Amino acid sequence: MPSDTAQSDANRDAVEAQYSEWMQAAQTGDTDAYRELLNAIQPKVRAIVRSKIQQSAAADDVVQNALLSIHRGRATYRPERPFGPWMRAVVRNSIIDHFRERKRRGDRETELPVEEWADRNESRSAETEPLAPELAAALDALPKGQREAVVLIQVEGLSVAEAALKADVSPGALKVRAHRGYRALRKLLEADRAGGEWRSERPSDRRET
Amino acid sequence: MSDSANRLIDSLVDDLEPVTPLPRLRSAYAVILAVWATMLGVVLWSQESSIGARSLMSDRVYFCSFLGLMVAAFGATMSALAAGIPGRDRLETLGSVLALAGLGLAAIACLFGMRAMGVAATPTPAGADMMCFEESVWLSILPAGVILTFLVRGWVSHPFRAAGVALIASGGLGALIVHLSCGFLGPKHLLMSHLSVPIALALLGIYPLALLIQRIRR
Numbered sequence: 001m002p003s004d005t006a007q008s009d010a011n012r013d014a015v016e017a018q019y020s021e022w023m024q025a026a027q028t029g030d031t032d033a034y035r036e037l038l039n040a041i042q043p044k045v046r047a048i049v050r051s052k053i054q055q056s057a058a059a060d061d062v063v064q065n066a067l068l069s070i071h072r073g074r075a076t077y078r079p080e081r082p083f084g085p086w087m088r089a090v091v092r093n094s095i096i097d098h099f100r101e102r103k104r105r106g107d108r109e110t111e112l113p114v115e116e117w118a119d120r121n122e123s124r125s126a127e128t129e130p131l132a133p134e135l136a137a138a139l140d141a142l143p144k145g146q147r148e149a150v151v152l153i154q155v156e157g158l159s160v161a162e163a164a165l166k167a168d169v170s171p172g173a174l175k176v177r178a179h180r181g182y183r184a185l186r187k188l189l190e191a192d193r194a195g196g197e198w199r200s201e202r203p204s205d206r207r208e209t
Numbered sequence: 210m211s212d213s214a215n216r217l218i219d220s221l222v223d224d225l226e227p228v229t230p231l232p233r234l235r236s237a238y239a240v241i242l243a244v245w246a247t248m249l250g251v252v253l254w255s256q257e258s259s260i261g262a263r264s265l266m267s268d269r270v271y272f273c274s275f276l277g278l279m280v281a282a283f284g285a286t287m288s289a290l291a292a293g294i295p296g297r298d299r300l301e302t303l304g305s306v307l308a309l310a311g312l313g314l315a316a317i318a319c320l321f322g323m324r325a326m327g328v329a330a331t332p333t334p335a336g337a338d339m340m341c342f343e344e345s346v347w348l349s350i351l352p353a354g355v356i357l358t359f360l361v362r363g364w365v366s367h368p369f370r371a372a373g374v375a376l377i378a379s380g381g382l383g384a385l386i387v388h389l390s391c392g393f394l395g396p397k398h399l400l401m402s403h404l405s406v407p408i409a410l411a412l413l414g415i416y417p418l419a420l421l422i423q424r425i426r427r
């Protein structure tokens with residue numbers, strides 16, 4: 001029906017105008033408008049991501065990365081242009097980044113014992129239960145960037161996107177740091193268990209990753 | 210909505226700071242054109258005669274290589290600027306295609322000229338090739354700075370592609386000025402010291418520039 005189509009177009013235009021208005025307000029620092037915008041677009045972002053990525057955990061990760069990209073790239077939105085295509089382009093790029101990263105890593109990365117440790121300790125509250133002394137010492141021996149990534153993801157329990165926002169790096173860079181941190185932790189803990197001594201290298205002694 | 214998504218939204222809202230929207234693409238393009246035109250004006254004004262500019266209508270090879278270089282430089286500039294804005298993929302692709310087509314046209318014109326006239330027919334004084342090459346590189350620094358400023362403020366999705374077209378753009382703009390002010394019209398000279406500038410810059414600079422863009426994006 002032509003009238004239904006016209007009505008639908010009018011609704012879409014109104015929604016688009018509302019998003020654009022919220023984004024312009026967000027660019028000036030209006031947190032209420034920004035919260036409204038993020039809450040409104042989050043289901044749309046999720047729908048786009050889920051149409052390309054079936055795995056729930058991976059899709060959640062990409063949704064969060066896309067929201068983070070929208071946040072960091074918000075200065076590139078121009079008020080005179082529609083919001084929808086801009087948002088979809090950012091989401092599409094996050095999906096492409098996800099597939100690129102997956103392809104790059106392939107199957108060569110395997111689950112590490114330290115990640116298993118983290119899984120077992122999911123219910124542990126960082127505030128109430130301290131880390132085991134050997135683990136705390138091993139964490140302390142990591143370079144600053146790797147330690148920060150491991151602590152944010154595994155100890156504080158943040159998602160990759162949240163951790164990336166806190167560490168002020170891209171989600172990809174944070175994942176790389178965390179993964180290197182896991183590997184270094186594994187070596188340190190294995191050496192400790194074997195009774196050997198490992199050298200505690202201060203962050204300043206090592207190359208930042 | 211999942212808890213982690215809610216938490217992230219809270220974090221993003223807490224992290225919100227006012228930002229100045231990126232300038233319009235056409236405004237950025239106009240700034241680069243103005244910078245380039247000013248540089249061209251200064252270079253031509255500082256010379257007693259501009260054989261290159263006067264030869265545009267009389268020498269077909271020279272004209273075709275100029276046309277190709279111009280299409281390449283302005284196409285790559287459009288592509289590089291579009292690379293910094295999400296959703297401008299078509300413009301980015303169109304600019305890249307124009308850049309490649311322009312470089313191809315200029316190269317074919319020079320090769321055709323070399324074959325038709327023979328390299329020995331238009332000798333170039335010793336050191337002239339390197340002089341033009343160096344001058345083009347120097348003249349590409351300012352346009353590169355303007356393009357990079359825009360890219361750094363933007364949100365680049367494909368750092369390698371963006372770095373490549375940015376270097377072709379700035380190298381092409383620098384080479385165009387030299388092309389119009391150069392006194393040597395031999396096709397080999399045009400190929401080796403004018404047309405080679407954007408290509409050499411792109412080949413040598415793409416990796417470090419892409420890494421820089423990636424690092425800044427983090």
